[in-house]
Amino acid sequence: MDLATFAVQLLNGVQYGLVLFLVASGLTLVFGILGVINLAHGAFYMLGAYVAYWLTLKTGSFFAAIIGGVAIAFVAGLLLESLFIKRLYGRDHLAQVLLSYGLILVLDEVRQILFGKDVHSVAAPEFLRGSFRLTDNLSYQNYRLAICLFCLAVAAVVFFVIAKTRVGMIVRAAAENRDMTRALGIRSDRVNRLVFATGIALAALGGIVVAPLSTVYPGMGDQMLILSFVVVVLGGIGSVAGAAIGALLIGLADTFGQVLIPSAASISIYVVMAAVLLWRPNGILGARDL
Amino acid sequence: MTDVALRTTALSKRFGGLAAVNDVSVELVTGEIHAVIGPNGAGKTTLVNLLSGDLKPTGGTIMLGERDVTRLGAEKRGLLGIGRSYQKTMIFPDASVFENVRLAVQAHGAAPLSFMRRAAGETALRERAMLALVKVGLGDRPRERAGALSHGEQRQLEIAMVIATDPKVALLDEPLAGISGADSRAMTAFIGQLRTGRAVLLVEHDMDAVFAVADRLTVMADGRVIASGLPDEVRRHPAVRAAYLGAETVA
Amino acid sequence: MHPVVARASLIILLAAAAALPLIAPTYYLQFGTKVLTLGILAMALNLVVGFGGLISICHGAFFGLAGYALALAAPKYEAASLWLTLPLAVGVAATAALAIGALSLRTRGIYFIMVTLAFGEMLFYLFHDNKFAGGSDGTFINIKPEAMLFGVNVIDLDKARVFYWVVLALVALTILILYLLTRSPFGRALTASRDNERRARSLGFSVYRVRLTAFVISGALAGVAGYFAAAQFGFVAPQMLGWHQSAIALVMVVLGGQRGVAGPLIGAVVVMGLEEYLKGLTEHWKLAEGLIIIAVVLAIPGGVQSLIARIAPERHDD
Numbered sequence: 002m003d004l005a006t007f008a009v010q011l012l013n014g015v016q017y018g019l020v021l022f023l024v025a026s027g028l029t030l031v032f033g034i035l036g037v038i039n040l041a042h043g044a045f046y047m048l049g050a051y052v053a054y055w056l057t058l059k060t061g062s063f064f065a066a067i068i069g070g071v072a073i074a075f076v077a078g079l080l081l082e083s084l085f086i087k088r089l090y091g092r093d094h095l096a097q098v099l100l101s102y103g104l105i106l107v108l109d110e111v112r113q114i115l116f117g118k119d120v121h122s123v124a125a126p127e128f129l130r131g132s133f134r135l136t137d138n139l140s141y142q143n144y145r146l147a148i149c150l151f152c153l154a155v156a157a158v159v160f161f162v163i164a165k166t167r168v169g170m171i172v173r174a175a176a177e178n179r180d181m182t183r184a185l186g187i188r189s190d191r192v193n194r195l196v197f198a199t200g201i202a203l204a205a206l207g208g209i210v211v212a213p214l215s216t217v218y219p220g221m222g223d224q225m226l227i228l229s230f231v232v233v234v235l236g237g238i239g240s241v242a243g244a245a246i247g248a249l250l251i252g253l254a255d256t257f258g259q260v261l262i263p264s265a266a267s268i269s270i271y272v273v274m275a276a277v278l279l280w281r282p283n284g285i286l287g288a289r290d291l
Numbered sequence: 292m293t294d295v296a297l298r299t300t301a302l303s304k305r306f307g308g309l310a311a312v313n314d315v316s317v318e319l320v321t322g323e324i325h326a327v328i329g330p331n332g333a334g335k336t337t338l339v340n341l342l343s344g345d346l347k348p349t350g351g352t353i354m355l356g357e358r359d360v361t362r363l364g365a366e367k368r369g370l371l372g373i374g375r376s377y378q379k380t381m382i383f384p385d386a387s388v389f390e391n392v393r394l395a396v397q398a399h400g401a402a403p404l405s406f407m408r409r410a411a412g413e414t415a416l417r418e419r420a421m422l423a424l425v426k427v428g429l430g431d432r433p434r435e436r437a438g439a440l441s442h443g444e445q446r447q448l449e450i451a452m453v454i455a456t457d458p459k460v461a462l463l464d465e466p467l468a469g470i471s472g473a474d475s476r477a478m479t480a481f482i483g484q485l486r487t488g489r490a491v492l493l494v495e496h497d498m499d500a501v502f503a504v505a506d507r508l509t510v511m512a513d514g515r516v517i518a519s520g521l522p523d524e525v526r527r528h529p530a531v532r533a534a535y536l537g538a539e540t541v542a
Numbered sequence: 543m544h545p546v547v548a549r550a551s552l553i554i555l556l557a558a559a560a561a562l563p564l565i566a567p568t569y570y571l572q573f574g575t576k577v578l579t580l581g582i583l584a585m586a587l588n589l590v591v592g593f594g595g596l597i598s599i600c601h602g603a604f605f606g607l608a609g610y611a612l613a614l615a616a617p618k619y620e621a622a623s624l625w626l627t628l629p630l631a632v633g634v635a636a637t638a639a640l641a642i643g644a645l646s647l648r649t650r651g652i653y654f655i656m657v658t659l660a661f662g663e664m665l666f667y668l669f670h671d672n673k674f675a676g677g678s679d680g681t682f683i684n685i686k687p688e689a690m691l692f693g694v695n696v697i698d699l700d701k702a703r704v705f706y707w708v709v710l711a712l713v714a715l716t717i718l719i720l721y722l723l724t725r726s727p728f729g730r731a732l733t734a735s736r737d738n739e740r741r742a743r744s745l746g747f748s749v750y751r752v753r754l755t756a757f758v759i760s761g762a763l764a765g766v767a768g769y770f771a772a773a774q775f776g777f778v779a780p781q782m783l784g785w786h787q788s789a790i791a792l793v794m795v796v797l798g799g800q801r802g803v804a805g806p807l808i809g810a811v812v813v814m815g816l817e818e819y820l821k822g823l824t825e826h827w828k829l830a831e832g833l834i835i836i837a838v839v840l841a842i843p844g845g846v847q848s849l850i851a852r853i854a855p856e857r858h859d860d
Contacts, residue, residue, distance in 0.1 A: 032652065038652055038655060038656075040789075085836060085840070088840055094597050094651065094652060094655060095591070095597050095792070095796060096839050098597060098599065098655065098789075098792065099789075099792060099793060099796055099835060099839050100835070100836055100839040100840070102789045102792075102793070102832075102835065103831075103832040103833065103834075103835030103836040103839065104832065104836065105832070106828045106829065106831055106832030106835070107828075107829055107832035107833060107836070108832075109828060109832075110826050110828045110829035110832065111829070113826070113828075114826060114829075223785075227659065227660060227663040227785075230656045230659055230660055231656075231660050233656065234649075234653055234656045234657060234660065238652060238653065264672060266671075267664070267667035267668060267670075267671045267672075268664050268667065268668055271660060271661060271663075271664035274657070274660060275645055275661075278645060278648065278649060278653075278657065279645070279648070282648045282649045282650075282653065283649070283650075283653065284653070287653075343744060345740065345744070364743070365740075365743045365744050366743050366746055366747060366748050366749065367746075369743070369744050369745055369746030369747075370746040374744075375744050377740075377741075377744075381738055381740060381741040381744070382738070382741065383734055383737045383738055383741065384737070384738075385737060386734075386737070390730075394730060394731075394734050394742075394745060395745050397727050397730065397731070398731070398742075398745040398746040398747050399745075399746055400727075402727065403727060403731060403746070403747060404727060404728045404731055404747075404748070404751065404752055404755070405726060405727045405728060406722075406723060406726050406727075406728050407726060408722075408725060408726050408727070452745070456745065456746070
């Protein structure tokens with residue numbers, strides 16, 4: 002492959018990785034601080050995309066879709082936490098797996114009721130359409146670049162919050178030793194609710210941002226769920242920095258896998274995951290076993 | 292000739308920058324109770340974890356007799372004859388008292404993971420398990436749910452599990468914690484009997500018990516050994532008095 | 543409940559089930575077969591979840607792989623040999639369980655759950671994205687496998703009754719195998735590892751080996767279920783491998799109560815029965831099912847059986 006093609010694939014891989022990071026960081030936060038495994042995380046990604054489609058249709062503005070979508074997701078997260086999720090704290094994983102599975106069934110059917118089974122496309126905002134030329138034959142979509150920048154901006158905010166604020170300190174402590182953090186009593190109802198809502202909102206944001214790139218379809222949540230799980234496992238549960246590394250790895254592995262060995266592309270990421278786990282059973286930046 | 296059952300040489304365990312156990316060399320001799328004392332955070336439990344295989348050392352070696360067991364995990368060490376009781380009682384709470392000890396015997400039996408229930412082997416197993424239970428004084432209540440026992444009784448059960456496997460080395464991590472009065476004296480006397488035919492490491496805070504049974508005494512502080520030897524010598528050691536026994540009245 | 547009561551009720555249930563073909567119309571018979579097949583899957587899963595304490599969300603993969611093994615091994619317009627294809631399918635499932643288990647069991651707790659989910663999905667995408675087995679459309683098995691003995695087909699799976707009885711016999715066999723297994727030294731070591739892994743290790747049990755063995759046996763049994771599920775409907779699709787299949791099996795395990803061998807069978811009856819009933823009520827039955835699952839998780843930690851357990855606490859036998 003020549004340099005230009007390589008460059009494009011590299012950019013694609015990075016962009017994919019950045020979106021993965023967005024979604025996976027929400028998942029790892031929810032697990033890291035709240036200790037809850039949420040299988041429905043992918044469903045929120047999917048719903049984010051559908052809501053983006055609907056809002057863009059109704060308001061004509063993609064930006065309204067972003068803001069509206071995130072707001073709706075955030076409020077939904079607050080509601081779900083106070084109704085269901087908070088009953089899962091401290092309960093065994095099996096209960097969490099099943100409850101979140103039930104939630105998936107519910108959310109999937111809600112999508113069915115509201116939006117049907119149809120596949121949709123969402124138009125990117127005017128000024129971001131088109132692409133810029135890399136060479137005579139290759140160009141790169143403006144929108145993809147915009148996604149990269151946007152995700153980087155969100156990532157920067159997330160990292161800032163984690164590194165510099167009190168809430169962030171709790172996140173870091175919880176990633177290292179959740180039981181200890183809990184034992185120290187550093188938790189309050191409101192923080193939990195906010196964390197969950199933020200996690201959900203991040204997933205939805207991922208879906209919204211991705212919507213104009215390809216189609217909005219019912220199964221997109223499932224795929225994203227598995228991928229974000231792989232990213233979280235790779236990076237270490239609770240570690241946002243780990244999620245970043247994992248996301249980039251997966252984004253690049255999948256992109257280059259599709260190009261280099263298309264028939265085995267679907268399993269390339271799992272091969273990467275298996276390899277990492279053999280080396281570090283708790284993920285790259287996960288808590289090391291004693 | 293002293294029979295050294297377990298020996299560590301320059302054993303260390305670091306967590307990041309912190310050395311929880313630093314350059315510790317101790318010997319456990321068969322027929323002796325070797326007590327390890329020290330203030331909280333001295334590294335006593337970490338040392339026990341290193342000896343039992345629950346933790347892997349970052350430096351140093353551990354020899355079980357002639358065999359280097361430094362890199363072996365807890366399972367292998369258990370089979371080679373190192374038994375351990377935990378600070379926080381580790382039993383199987385939902386199983387019966389008898390089943391707890393039976394499991395210990397099963398693990399050391401001929402076919403611990405066999406798919407078949409063999410009647411002949413079962414009888415021998417049962418006898419060994421009951422024997423251990425009787426020795427610790429729980430022989431009259433084998434069918435009770437282990438989780439329903441009192442704290443002290445659970446500790447007794449755990450000791451039964453340890454001795455049921457007839458270990459060469461018994462590591463006891465604060466066996467008297469949470470027990471007091473007559474029960475404590477009974478348990479101390481029992482621990483004293485354990486030394487027959489095996490080497491016992493005893494980590495304890497209860498000084499009365501320690502000086503009642505210890506043949507050898509090691510004092511740790513900040514991960515290091517600050518004194519080791521016969522109990523009477525150690526208790527007179529100036530560094531020890533300063534670091535640990537200082538404010539307490541030792542009879 | 544008292545063991546004698548439990549065993550008696552189980553035998554009565556199985557006897558009643560055996561009599562079903564004599565009174566029920568074909569539709570219900572086929573539905574019953576489907577329930578029994580999923581019951582085997584759920585009981586197999588329970589060896590790992592209930593007795594092993596490990597939450598695996600990849601058993602659908604073993605179920606589906608066995609089905610696909612039959613589909614790929616079966617000639618297009620002839621009957622496959624049961625004697626050949628069943629062991630093949632079970633072997634494929636067991637091998638997958640060995641590979642996935644060997645890797646996954648190196649991880650703990652939440653990682654284990656996520657890793658099994660990921661590997662299960664890997665297999666799903668392998669079959670979904672590639673054409674060698676029909677891709678997302680799946681593959682047909684046109685003729686049911688036959689069991690030839692001296693030139694005669696001794697098990698005529700074309701007859702709904704025969705198929706039903708074969709599966710029922712397998713259910714009974716599965717219960718027997720699991721019962722013996724869980725009471726053997728191996729089974730005791732497995733539950734000990736579940737109840738206190740550190741102590742089990744300290745006693746000298748090879749926890750990894752015990753769990754991997756349980757995982758493989760469980761995968762093999764799931765394969766048996768998958769084989770007959772595929773044979774019954776004459777069709778396999780990637781969904782059989784998917785994590786929704788695995789998750790529903792998990793729901794059956796929980797609803798049936800995780801501590802008994804036959805409990806998940808009850809769970810399968812409850813879940814499938816519930817689905818049939820809800821499907822008749824509304825086209826949005828999934829919503830109702832999801833809400834019910836949520837409600838059950840919040841209300842009953844131990845499943846249907848724990849209601850009984852609350853009345854009659856379990857005796858701890860040696």
